[in-house]
Amino acid sequence: MFYYNQYVRAQSLDEAYELYQKKTNFVLGGMLWLKMKNKTLGTAIDLCDLGLEAIEEDENEFRIGAYVSLRQIETHESLNAYTDGAIAEAVRHIVGVQFRNVATVGGSIWGRFGFSDVMTVFRALGAKVRLHHAGIMDLDEFARLPRTTRDILVEVIVPKNVQSVVYLSQRNQSTDFPVLTCAVAKRDGRYVAVIGASPYMAQPVWDEQGILDAADGQELSDEQIEKFADQVSEHIRFGTNMRAGAEYRKIICKVLVKRAVKQAVGKGIA
Numbered sequence: 001m002f003y004y005n006q007y008v009r010a011q012s013l014d015e016a017y018e019l020y021q022k023k024t025n026f027v028l029g030g031m032l033w034l035k036m037k038n039k040t041l042g043t044a045i046d047l048c049d050l051g052l053e054a055i056e057e058d059e060n061e062f063r064i065g066a067y068v069s070l071r072q073i074e075t076h077e078s079l080n081a082y083t084d085g086a087i088a089e090a091v092r093h094i095v096g097v098q099f100r101n102v103a104t105v106g107g108s109i110w111g112r113f114g115f116s117d118v119m120t121v122f123r124a125l126g127a128k129v130r131l132h133h134a135g136i137m138d139l140d141e142f143a144r145l146p147r148t149t150r151d152i153l154v155e156v157i158v159p160k161n162v163q164s165v166v167y168l169s170q171r172n173q174s175t176d177f178p179v180l181t182c183a184v185a186k187r188d189g190r191y192v193a194v195i196g197a198s199p200y201m202a203q204p205v206w207d208e209q210g211i212l213d214a215a216d217g218q219e220l221s222d223e224q225i226e227k228f229a230d231q232v233s234e235h236i237r238f239g240t241n242m243r244a245g246a247e248y249r250k251i252i253c254k255v256l257v258k259r260a261v262k263q264a265v266g267k268g269i270a
């Protein structure tokens with residue numbers, strides 16, 4: 001069972017940050033992952049009075065508050081128009097609608113779970129996080145922060161610099177944790193494939209050699225797509241757990257990358 005001794009509704013980010021500096025205190029998200037722990041903690045810090053449950057948009061970016069639910073990003077028209085439905089596709093397999101009404105974007109990113117569909121799609125989109133103390137950093141940098149970091153995730157920022165993005169995952173059974181997650185995006189003219197649930201945390205592999213560069217007016221060939229999929233699967237570290245073996249994951253990786261690139265080429269969003 002999971003217990004805590006005190007509950008505080010923080011009235012400012014400063015107050016939440018100060019409280020969180022004590023080792024036994026913790027920040028509440030939707031509490032869906034937290035509640036599975038078997039321990040007793042100190043003070044639960046609730047951010048619900050801090051206005052973090054909105055999605056804002058201007059011409060340059062989307063700003064998604066830490067308390068926005070997975071269901072909100074799944075059904076947000078503009079976010080899904082921009083990502084051609086990739087965000088909805090990334091979260092729609094996660095347990096069920098009632099669960100997604102409660103699970104937060106902040107908790108999903110902060111957890112840096114290896115299996116995370118959410119981390120995979122946001123990394124492909126080149127998202128950044130705003131931490132109250134450390135400020136804005138991209139997800140690549142955030143992913144490298146020590147697990148002992150005690151900061152408040154305020155919002156996730158999605159810059160509008162993506163020309164196309166496709167999200168695919170493989171599951172043994174719908175609503176189960178994924179066997180592999182894959183998002184391919186074209187950002188600032190270059191392709192990146194992000195592979196998660198390998199079973200390690202999502203990792204980007206950029207097309208640094210321009211394998212997917214097409215001559216003007218020419219379509220990408222199957223050979224180019226195959227070569228990129230090979231490159232991605234060679235760069236990712238695969239492991240074995242109860243859901244799948246490393247070798248199987250590597251095979252699935254190639255298949256998903258090929259499918260995702262083909263879809264991305266077929267339906268540019270910018």
Ligand SMILES: Cc1cc2nc3c(=O)[nH]c(=O)nc-3n(C[C@H](O)[C@H](O)[C@H](O)COP(=O)(O)OP(=O)(O)OC[C@H]3O[C@@H](n4cnc5c(N)ncnc54)[C@H](O)[C@@H]3O)c2cc1C
Nearest residue numbers: 027029030031032033034066104106107108110116117153
């Ligand atoms: C049964 C089950 C199945 C799942 N399946 C999937 C799946 O298939 N794919 C997938 O992507 N995810 C899956 N998840 C993860 C889920 O989608 C959420 O990511 C997870 O529950 C965390 O979100 P939460 O809002 O419940 O956070 P919580 O459980 O409340 O918090 C998680 C962690 O983040 C910290 N935290 C929360 N908010 C903040 C903040 N603003 N600032 C700093 N720290 C913060 C908490 O202190 C805690 O350490 C699953 C979870 C469960 C329980």
